[in-house]
Amino acid sequence: xxxxxxxxxxxxxxxxxxxxxxxxxxxxxxxxxxxxxxxxxxxxxxxxxxxxxxxxxxxxxxxxxxxxxxxxxxxxxxxxxxxxxxxxxxxxxxxxxxxxxxxxxxxxxxxxxxxxxxxxxxxxxxxxxxxxxxxxxxxxxxxxxxxxxxxxxxxxxxxxxxxxxxxxxxxxxxxxxxxxxxxxxxxxxxxxxxxxxxxxxxxxxxxxxxxxxxxxxxxxxxxxxxxxxxxxxxxxxxxxxxxxxxxxxxxxxxxxxxxxxxxxxxxxxxxxxxxxxxxxxxxxxxxxxxxxxx
Amino acid sequence: xxxxxxxxxxxxxxxxxxxxxxxxxxxxxxxxxxxxxxxxxxxxxxxxxxxxxxxxxxxxxxxxxxxxxxxxxxxxxxxxxxxxxxxxxxxxxxxxxxxxxxxxxxxxxxxxxxxxxxxxxxxxxxxxxxxxxxxxxxxxxxxxxxxxxxxxxxxxxxxxxxxxxxxxxxxxxxxxxxxxxxxxxxxxxxxxxxxxxxxxxxxxxxxxxxxxxxxxxxxxxxxxxxxxxxxxxxxxxxxxxxxxxxxxxxxxxxxxxxxxxxxxxxxxxxxxxxxxxxxxxxxxxxxxxxxxxxxxxxxxxxxxxxxxxxxxxxxxxxxxxxxxxxxxxxxxxxxxxxxxxxxxxxxxxxxxxxxxxx
Numbered sequence: 001x002x003x004x005x006x007x008x009x010x011x012x013x014x015x016x017x018x019x020x021x022x023x024x025x026x027x028x029x030x031x032x033x034x035x036x037x038x039x040x041x042x043x044x045x046x047x048x049x050x051x052x053x054x055x056x057x058x059x060x061x062x063x064x065x066x067x068x069x070x071x072x073x074x075x076x077x078x079x080x081x082x083x084x085x086x087x088x089x090x091x092x093x094x095x096x097x098x099x100x101x102x103x104x105x106x107x108x109x110x111x112x113x114x115x116x117x118x119x120x121x122x123x124x125x126x127x128x129x130x131x132x133x134x135x136x137x138x139x140x141x142x143x144x145x146x147x148x149x150x151x152x153x154x155x156x157x158x159x160x161x162x163x164x165x166x167x168x169x170x171x172x173x174x175x176x177x178x179x180x181x182x183x184x185x186x187x188x189x190x191x192x193x194x195x196x197x198x199x200x201x202x203x204x205x206x207x208x209x210x211x212x213x214x215x216x217x218x219x220x221x222x223x224x225x226x227x228x229x230x231x232x233x234x235x236x237x238x239x240x241x242x243x244x245x246x247x248x249x250x251x252x253x254x255x256x257x258x259x260x261x262x263x264x265x266x267x268x269x270x271x272x273x274x275x276x277x278x279x280x281x282x283x284x285x286x287x288x289x290x291x292x293x294x
Numbered sequence: 295x296x297x298x299x300x301x302x303x304x305x306x307x308x309x310x311x312x313x314x315x316x317x318x319x320x321x322x323x324x325x326x327x328x329x330x331x332x333x334x335x336x337x338x339x340x341x342x343x344x345x346x347x348x349x350x351x352x353x354x355x356x357x358x359x360x361x362x363x364x365x366x367x368x369x370x371x372x373x374x375x376x377x378x379x380x381x382x383x384x385x386x387x388x389x390x391x392x393x394x395x396x397x398x399x400x401x402x403x404x405x406x407x408x409x410x411x412x413x414x415x416x417x418x419x420x421x422x423x424x425x426x427x428x429x430x431x432x433x434x435x436x437x438x439x440x441x442x443x444x445x446x447x448x449x450x451x452x453x454x455x456x457x458x459x460x461x462x463x464x465x466x467x468x469x470x471x472x473x474x475x476x477x478x479x480x481x482x483x484x485x486x487x488x489x490x491x492x493x494x495x496x497x498x499x500x501x502x503x504x505x506x507x508x509x510x511x512x513x514x515x516x517x518x519x520x521x522x523x524x525x526x527x528x529x530x531x532x533x534x535x536x537x538x539x540x541x542x543x544x545x546x547x548x549x550x551x552x553x554x555x556x557x558x559x560x561x562x563x564x565x566x567x568x569x570x571x572x573x574x575x576x577x578x579x580x581x582x583x584x585x586x587x588x589x590x591x592x593x594x595x596x597x598x599x600x601x602x603x604x605x606x607x608x609x610x611x612x613x614x615x616x617x618x619x620x621x622x623x624x625x626x627x628x629x630x631x632x633x634x635x636x637x638x639x640x641x642x643x644x645x646x647x648x649x650x651x652x
Contacts (some may be wrong), residue, residue: 097616237422271436
């Protein structure tokens, strides 16, 4: 019975990772850059909800809406100011370092506004825990909401990318920017839209993450950001189904590793699994193998 | 005096050595005359460590052309192996020799780790390689945190659980105590030692770059397939660059360990944040430019300290300066603008550039 509850917790954490990883992987697919500041957008989203709900005492649903709007605007602003000028830079490392700079910036702005003390985040979920099998198996409301939110987001995103015009434009831009432009696609607009969606997802992930693990500091986003990055690579970076699978697997491995092997070693286990997967399949589980041409 | 004729690279390298020497002399003068605050004095050894880390990572990122995000892991391996040796041999050897051997051990262990990690990792490309090096760095940090080693009359005892399960004898002594790390490492590091080690690393790296092996490594960076088809052994040269870079990071780690009385593996000193910080030094200083790495490592380490008067705002300013410098240095528009300015005011320079292009 405890195994099932660990498994459900794993899927719940994995859903959060998957939502963050979706943002990561979309941005990577379209801009070919590792957005190190993505984790800090999560933190900004959580602080937005914290301010609305805990400080101002307004309803949680309003908090989530504000967080999504704030993060969307923030994501687009970051892209416009810090990443766009470097899109055609001589080295891809330039934009990576700028992303690190943005990450430092967001952390330190949050540090100045909210201080370094850990804030206790009030959960936005009001559903009571679900009791199964005569109370032996308890599933918390947060877990249920997280898993449902994860599933809904994944379905919506898949439909959006595959069925809508804007989604098709995204695929085209990630395939070949030049050719997409010749087909009349607004490349800059599409990239901005991708950043907007990725950041909105980060805001939702932040709310879910902080509802399940209710401590909030300016550095809260960093580690989930890295883990989601791992999840995206795990599933094959640039691939949307890959990010979902990678995220959920990563969550399950982390929780089971914590429960059965060693709580201190959980991160090491996650990273070790990543290394093994990449050594067997060098482009991740669902990654495309691109042949190098001379 | 006989006039020396030097090639352009030799002149360039000479300038690099000279800058380090001048920096050493200036700092020594400031120290002797008492013009240096104790805060700055405490920063001297870390500066040497960062410089070594930056130039060694530049070998991987700039010369080999592979993005590594796990450099702090090698530093961690070097630090713990060096400190472990010093702790075991404390009193059994003269101090100077013991430190020297500790440095060699740190370099060797980190170099071996570089080869072991490099064999699987260097098969991957680009961002995949970056994430796997990051993963290795985190694994090393994590493993060190659960590692317990003790010593008694029967020899060494290892454990991955806690210090009690070491089953030490009565006079037994716990040397590596898990998350508490190694305490009581002798304080052997100093600014002079640091500068000597910088000279040594510079000597190794600059000579490597200008050797046949170095050219082979750079040819892999520029075009792997072309290099392979001219008969260059890709794996060998990649591993060579990677392990030398790891070994130098290991030496920096030993220096780090012998500068502090307590050595623990925290996210702050050996986590991915540290690796990223070193990468920032390298990219800001110029990828593949060793002298640039030295200068940017010094400036970026001093910047937060110089801004200390601004207290809470200093890291904010650091971040803004970092973004602004990256945009200014790398954005195609900014480069175009800089060229225009150059043409306007220093037309000679642009003329020379044009000639070079032709």
